[in-house]
Structures are given as C-alpha cells and as structure tokens.
Amino acid sequence: MNxxxxxxxxxxxxxxxxxxxxxxxxxxxxxxxxxxxxxMFYLWRAVFDSxxxxxxxxxxxxxxxxxxxLSNTTxxxxxxxxxxxxxxxxxDGSIAMRLLKPVNTDLSYLFNELGGVLLKLVIFVxxxxxxxxxxxxxxxxxxxxxxxxxxxxxxxxxxxxIISFRINLxxxxxxxYVKNLWGIGIxxxxxxxxxxxxxxxxxxxxxxxxxxxxxxxxxSMSYTPVMIYMGKYGAYEILFRLGIQVVWAVLLYGLSKLxxxxxxxxxxxxxx
Amino acid sequence: MIYAEHLRKEFKKxxxxxxxxxxxxxxxxPKKEIVVAAQDISFHVPKGDILGFIGPNGAGKSTVIKMLxxxxxxxxxxxxxxxxxxxxxxxxxxxxxxxxxxQRTQLWWDLPLQETYLVLKEIYEVDDAKFKKRMAFLNExxxxxxxxxxxxxxxxxxxxxxxxxxxxxxxxxxxxxLDEPTIGLDxxxxxxxxxxxxxxxKEEQTTVILTTHDISDIELxxxxxxxxxxxxxxYDGSLHELRENFGxxxxxxxxxxDDSGLTEEQFRKSxxxxxxxxxxxxxxxxFKVRFNSAKIPxxxxxxxxxxxxxVKDISVKDSDIEEIIRNLYRQGEVSDE
Numbered sequence: 001m002n003x004x005x006x007x008x009x010x011x012x013x014x015x016x017x018x019x020x021x022x023x024x025x026x027x028x029x030x031x032x033x034x035x036x037x038x039x040m041f042y043l044w045r046a047v048f049d050s051x052x053x054x055x056x057x058x059x060x061x062x063x064x065x066x067x068x069x070l071s072n073t074t075x076x077x078x079x080x081x082x083x084x085x086x087x088x089x090x091x092d093g094s095i096a097m098r099l100l101k102p103v104n105t106d107l108s109y110l111f112n113e114l115g116g117v118l119l120k121l122v123i124f125v126x127x128x129x130x131x132x133x134x135x136x137x138x139x140x141x142x143x144x145x146x147x148x149x150x151x152x153x154x155x156x157x158x159x160x161x162i163i164s165f166r167i168n169l170x171x172x173x174x175x176x177y178v179k180n181l182w183g184i185g186i187x188x189x190x191x192x193x194x195x196x197x198x199x200x201x202x203x204x205x206x207x208x209x210x211x212x213x214x215x216x217x218x219x220s221m222s223y224t225p226v227m228i229y230m231g232k233y234g235a236y237e238i239l240f241r242l243g244i245q246v247v248w249a250v251l252l253y254g255l256s257k258l259x260x261x262x263x264x265x266x267x268x269x270x271x272x
Numbered sequence: 273m274i275y276a277e278h279l280r281k282e283f284k285k286x287x288x289x290x291x292x293x294x295x296x297x298x299x300x301x302p303k304k305e306i307v308v309a310a311q312d313i314s315f316h317v318p319k320g321d322i323l324g325f326i327g328p329n330g331a332g333k334s335t336v337i338k339m340l341x342x343x344x345x346x347x348x349x350x351x352x353x354x355x356x357x358x359x360x361x362x363x364x365x366x367x368x369x370x371x372x373x374x375q376r377t378q379l380w381w382d383l384p385l386q387e388t389y390l391v392l393k394e395i396y397e398v399d400d401a402k403f404k405k406r407m408a409f410l411n412e413x414x415x416x417x418x419x420x421x422x423x424x425x426x427x428x429x430x431x432x433x434x435x436x437x438x439x440x441x442x443x444x445x446x447x448x449x450l451d452e453p454t455i456g457l458d459x460x461x462x463x464x465x466x467x468x469x470x471x472x473x474k475e476e477q478t479t480v481i482l483t484t485h486d487i488s489d490i491e492l493x494x495x496x497x498x499x500x501x502x503x504x505x506x507y508d509g510s511l512h513e514l515r516e517n518f519g520x521x522x523x524x525x526x527x528x529x530d531d532s533g534l535t536e537e538q539f540r541k542s543x544x545x546x547x548x549x550x551x552x553x554x555x556x557x558x559f560k561v562r563f564n565s566a567k568i569p570x571x572x573x574x575x576x577x578x579x580x581x582x583v584k585d586i587s588v589k590d591s592d593i594e595e596i597i598r599n600l601y602r603q604g605e606v607s608d609e
Contacts, residue, residue: 006394007394007395010390010391010395011391013383013387014380014383014391017380017382017383018381018382021382093376094376096338096343096373096376097373097376097377097378099342099362099366100341100343100369100371100378101366101378101395102363102364102395102396103363103395104363264345
C-alpha cells in the first residue's frame, strides 16, 4: 500500500498542479455546470407551475431543486476525462512515454485524475450541499440534513466515480482502434447524460424504461447517490443499489482489462 | 544483450484520394493499404557497446526502437533484451531500460524539473543515497542546476533535452535507447550530452542504442553501426570497416608555391592510375587531390607530390564518413528503382 502511495501520489500531484496552472479551465467547467443547473431549474419550474404547483410524480419543487443541483454536481464530481486524455495521448503519440514508465497504466490515469476529484469535492460539492440545505431550510423551515444519508451519498459517489472512470477507460482504449476519439466522445457524453438521469430523473421515465436504466451502470453514476442523499430509498434498497454499483465496478474493471489487452497489440504510435 | 531477429512491423493505413471528393470516399468506403515500416531487421548488440543505428528519414529506425522498448508489438520476428521479451512483461522490462525520444519528453510538463526527478525516483524505486549520488553526477555532466527549479514547459529545447537525458539515466538502466538525442541542439549542448553518454557507458557498462542524423555523434560515440533503409538492414559493422570497405578515398590538400603545371593527366600517368582513382580539384593555387588509397599508398602519393612541386601547406584527410553514408543511402535509392 505504501508502495502504491509513493509511486502514484506523484501522478495525483501532477494532476492537481496542472489544474492549478490551468485554473480558468477548471473554473469554467464548474461555472458552466452551474449555469446549466439554473437553465434546468427554470425549465422545471415552468413544468411545475403549469402543473399547478404541488407534487409532480412524487417530487415536490424543493425536491426537484435538490435533485437538479445535486445530480449535476454529482455528475461533475464523478465525471472522468480519462477517455479524452487517452485520446489526446494517442493522437499526439505521447502515450508512448506513459508506456515506458514501470507503472500500471490504469492506476497512473486514475491518480492523475483523483487529485482533481478531491479538489472538486472540497471546493464545489460540499459548498453546494451546504447551499442546498440552507435553501431547503428557508423553504420548509426545518433542517432536513441527514448525516447518515450524506455519508452513504459519499460512499455511493465514490463507487459512481469508479464506474465512470472504468467506462471512460473502456471508451479511451477504443482510441487505439479509431485513432481519434473526439466524435465518439460526444456520442458517449450524450448517451451518459441521458441514461444516467442527470437530464431527466429516471423516476419520471416510463416504468419499463426506468427499470432497465436503473440496472445499467449509467444510473449508478449520479442517480443512485443523489436518490440516496434525498432519502428516497429505504435501508434495504440502499444496500441493494450499492450492491449494483459494486457489481458494475467489478464488471467494468474486467471489461477495461480485456479491452486493454486487445488494444495494446493494436497500438500504433503516431508521429516521431 | 540485445537480440533482434527478423523484426517486421506493418501498419494499416487508410488511403485518401485528394480533394473533398476523396475525403468523402474515404469516409464511406475506406481503402486500406498496408504500410510496412520495418521489413526484416536483425542485429545484436553485446553488453557495454554503443550502437549507432542509422538510416535516412523514414527508414524505420523509430519503429524498431519502439518495438525494442516494448511500445509496439512486432507483426513478426522477435526481440530479446536482457533475456526478456519487451512485450511480455512491460512493467518489469521498462524498469531496466532508459529511453529518450528526442521529439517527445518524459518529463512532467507542468512540474518543476526537480519534482519530476523525485517522481521518477519513486517510480523506479531508487534509494536515497543512490539518488543523491546520481543527481550529483548528472548535474555535473549535464549542468542542470541552472534550471532545475523551473517548470518543464518553460525550458528551452537544449535544457529540456539535457533534462530528458538525465531522466533516462536516473535509475541506472542496463540499456539506454536514445532516439535522436541531439536533434536541433547547439554544439555545446551536443557535447554535454555526448559526454554524459560516454561516461555512463564507461562507468556502468550501459549498452546504448543511438539513432541520429549527426555523423559526429556516431564518430565520437559508436563502436559499431547498423544502417537500415526501407525497413531492411543495409550495413552492419564497425565504423572502421565501413571506411575500409566503402571509403578508401583520401584527400590530399595543399597549396602550391607556384603553378608548375600540375595536371590530372600528369598525376595519373606518372602514378599509373585510372580516371576513377584520382581526381584533382583546383582553385588557383589550392589543390585538392582525391585518390584511391587502395591503389596507391598515402606515403607514395605524398612523396610524389612533393617531388613534383613545392608546397606551402599540405595535409591528408581521411575519407569523410558523411560522404560514405550519403553514397550508401543513394545506392539504396538506385537499387530500389
């Protein structure tokens, strides 16, 4: 463990370092997400208003606000750009330098990103949750914060990140075959955006579709942690959902390893 | 130490016809073509040797280096370094080698240089005492102190290259692969880098494979050269042998005191040489006599010249290795057509 820490923490440092140097990038990412949240907020408010206020499919407007902001925040937290990174490295051939280091490729990518994830948790997610709780207090007049749900949310979000990371790794390795990942990346992001429920809560979807999507790995990426935080699941269901997340994490781990083994033989380093 | 046996690497390439129409065609009905980057390359390098791996642009040098370092998998053939097949256990294998690709960097772009070395120290598990000693050595040869605190992205090309070379040597690799380590550098930096390579080779018996287009790199560093062209071996032997076999031309340069009617015919006649064995270039009183030293020994040539004219200044030049290589490359082109 100590060995892993010593060897891979530098990757994390390097990741954070470049975030700090290119901080406008990072900031833009967060602000862009917030703007998007507000757009969604007004959209949904119109939906609720036209519905005469009150409950809509089991969601109150307050629930909806929490859901929108938190699911967006969570998807930003669990967002993994590793497929882009791999794509870039393949495009310019710098993947060669990574392969020349005696480190595990997966782990080096993971730690590269982990620093950013922690940073997002501290400067974005926690303030956001604080803000949402204050909002909820102002609207309902009671403190609804539940520490256990919060901790379960963090646990579920970690699993969500692992799943997101592995999915992106699988996508990234496709770059070994197609050389340039940009188009596929856009496709991937819109698929994930829809299937993960960060655009429309899965609870609003038709029963059959919802059931299918809830078992897919995409739902685990933001829907599950948010629903847990909001207390929409009972104790038994929380365990069940976490179980699904673990199963997906393991399956995707295997899949990414498998793709990697095939991809490495296909590798062609471009340029130089 | 290093064995490469019949290495071959093919790539699939999508051929695009020119123009917009061609682009569309390639989009819907891609025409694939197989490009052979390395056809059949074999050589071996004993421990402690410095091998100059040369060839014209596009000969397949980098492809071979990438196969030897385990980044690319050969289509067929095999390479074995230190008894290991690079592709089989990448993580273990790369620990024993150091690699520099002149056109890329292995340094962390955004970190200060010093940090990069600390990172590499952890990755390669170099212990503290060894690391300290190593850094002192690298500092001395490559003069890193001046910029060791700057972020890598702010370094000049010469600084970056020195830093990269140092990074590749940090963990005392058994084999060092240097792909154009002196590309685009000035004389002083080149000299720095050559010194470092030479020292590490002498002190630690590091085996080095070096590709370069700079002939002086080869003359100064390499015991042996392997030349490839169009993905095939063209020449394999020592630099000395190359000269013997291909470059028996010597050049006698002198300035004559007076113009005592020196002509090519006269020289050829009195020395009994054919047209191709002796050529004289003349610029006023400065003479350049190029002759085949296999036909006439250098000593005879000298004494003959001195007997026919009074000279101010005289020197004999070895055949230029660059010239020989140029000829070899050209031969390749001719035989190809």
